[in-house]
Amino acid sequence: MRHLIDITDFSVQEIEAILDLGDKMIADPAAYGDCLKGKILATLFFEPSTRTRLSFESAMLSLGGSVLGFSSADSSSAAKGESLTDTIRTVGCYADIIAMRHPKEGAPMAGSFKSTVPIINAGDGGHNHPTQTLTDLMTIRREKGRLNNMVVGLCGDLKFGRTVHSLIGAMSRYEGIEFVLISPPELKVPAYITQGLKDRGIPFTEVETMEEAMPRLDVLYMTRVQRERFFNEADYIRLKDTYILDPDKLRTAKESLSIMHPLPRVNEISVKVDDDPRAVYFKQVRNGRFVRMALIKTLLEA
Amino acid sequence: MNIDSIKRGIVLDHIKAGRSMDIYKSLHLDELECSVAIIKNVKSNAMGRKDIIKIDDDITIDLDVLGYIDPGITVNIIEDGVIVEKKHLALPQRLVNVIRCKNPRCITSVEPELDQIFRLTDEIRQIYRCVYCDSEKKKK
Ligand SMILES: [Zn+2]
Numbered sequence: 001m002r003h004l005i006d007i008t009d010f011s012v013q014e015i016e017a018i019l020d021l022g023d024k025m026i027a028d029p030a031a032y033g034d035c036l037k038g039k040i041l042a043t044l045f046f047e048p049s050t051r052t053r054l055s056f057e058s059a060m061l062s063l064g065g066s067v068l069g070f071s072s073a074d075s076s077s078a079a080k081g082e083s084l085t086d087t088i089r090t091v092g093c094y095a096d097i098i099a100m101r102h103p104k105e106g107a108p109m110a111g112s113f114k115s116t117v118p119i120i121n122a123g124d125g126g127h128n129h130p131t132q133t134l135t136d137l138m139t140i141r142r143e144k145g146r147l148n149n150m151v152v153g154l155c156g157d158l159k160f161g162r163t164v165h166s167l168i169g170a171m172s173r174y175e176g177i178e179f180v181l182i183s184p185p186e187l188k189v190p191a192y193i194t195q196g197l198k199d200r201g202i203p204f205t206e207v208e209t210m211e212e213a214m215p216r217l218d219v220l221y222m223t224r225v226q227r228e229r230f231f232n233e234a235d236y237i238r239l240k241d242t243y244i245l246d247p248d249k250l251r252t253a254k255e256s257l258s259i260m261h262p263l264p265r266v267n268e269i270s271v272k273v274d275d276d277p278r279a280v281y282f283k284q285v286r287n288g289r290f291v292r293m294a295l296i297k298t299l300l301e302a
Numbered sequence: 303m304n305i306d307s308i309k310r311g312i313v314l315d316h317i318k319a320g321r322s323m324d325i326y327k328s329l330h331l332d333e334l335e336c337s338v339a340i341i342k343n344v345k346s347n348a349m350g351r352k353d354i355i356k357i358d359d360d361i362t363i364d365l366d367v368l369g370y371i372d373p374g375i376t377v378n379i380i381e382d383g384v385i386v387e388k389k390h391l392a393l394p395q396r397l398v399n400v401i402r403c404k405n406p407r408c409i410t411s412v413e414p415e416l417d418q419i420f421r422l423t424d425e426i427r428q429i430y431r432c433v434y435c436d437s438e439k440k441k442k
Contacts, residue, residue, distance in 0.1 A: 104408065106434020
């Protein structure tokens with residue numbers, strides 16, 4: 001039995017197989033419309049995240065399966081003081097696979113130790129969110145036709161952004177990848193990540209503005225810069241416009257650039273960019289549904 | 303107990319000078335019924351000075367704990383007054399309930415029945431990470 005707790009639980013080959021299946025499902029969704037008939041997915045959301053929960057439920061329903069679950073900790077048995085392990089073992093009697101979101105880091109890992117059914121980490125605090133990373137990889141591969149040999153720019157809050165950390169980890173495994181890390185000094189990528197890149201000889205540069213990196217980028221992955229991450233309002237006001245993508249900043253970008261964002265966005269990508277053919281963040285959401293379909297089917301048949 | 307001649311027991315040799323009390327506590331040697339000798343600041347050709355611990359009984363020692371504290375220690379098993387086995391330690395790949403995760407956002411902070419598990423992720427820098435939250439623990 002396999003779980004997906006961290007994106008690196010899967011080898012490059014296993015990820016490839018899931019993305020291949022996702023591509024087939026996009027091409028012919030009807031062919032998979034009842035392949036999981038009679039199977040049940042439990043969505044255990046110990047903290048609310050409507051967007052992620054809907055993507056899992058949509059994925060399971062699209063495969064002919066059924067869903068049950070809860071969407072916040074106070075409606076779950078955890079509110080009565082039951083241990084996580086007991087909750088997981090109980091739910092394992094009702095469902096064939098579990099998608100779990102939890103505010104504490106490592107909760108899905110802890111749940112997987114005694115689980116009798118596959119566990120998918122649907123986000124554990126600021127730690128991991130591997131199905132977002134699968135979605136990102138699927139989007140890059142569909143847009144570029146490859147996952148190697150490209151310059152990937154990551155922009156915004158690179159310190160706390162878990163999607164950024166996971167994507168760096170996942171993309172580092174492919175040949176010829178170079179990262180451009182675009183952030184204010186306060187929100188730089190943690191040192192252990194840049195140390196890891198150095199140790200493995202993966203090229204990267206750290207810059208403070210999008211403009212200086214733009215012409216070289218093949219992918220630009222935008223994230224939110226949150227007000228509460230700054231010590232004072234003045235710094236926030238000073239910096240926030242620097243990290244807002246608008247048509248003007250895109251003037252020097254490649255024709256083939258892919259602009260991504262894990263969504264929801266606040267204002268870090270101007271709506272004026274939405275109609276630019278290089279903007280792929282809504283395609284990314286759709287890819288998220290199909291890659292979760294491919295993941296659920298793969299884990300249930302493993 | 304004659305500290306030079308143990309008939310049957312264990313001698314922990316090549317302990318870094320000054321670390322023997324840490325080891326005494328970490329291995330819970332204070333809870334033993336048998337005699338235990340701590341010998342400090344012994345002259346050593348290789349180390350300058352070292353500590354030695356002699357345990358006058360054939361107890362089971364948690365080699366992971368010992369390897370984590372000081373992988374340079376040699377464990378000598380004594381039977382009938384002679385060394386029958388010399389164990390050289392290494393930094394253990396996995397530590398179960400030896401050190402605790404201090405990250406307040408870690409699941410172990412709210413689920414006390416979970417084992418505290420760390421894995422060695424960087425042998426050269428001697429870095430362990432919590433298997434749940436990946437928090438780093440640098441060996442002191
Ligand atoms: Zn931890």
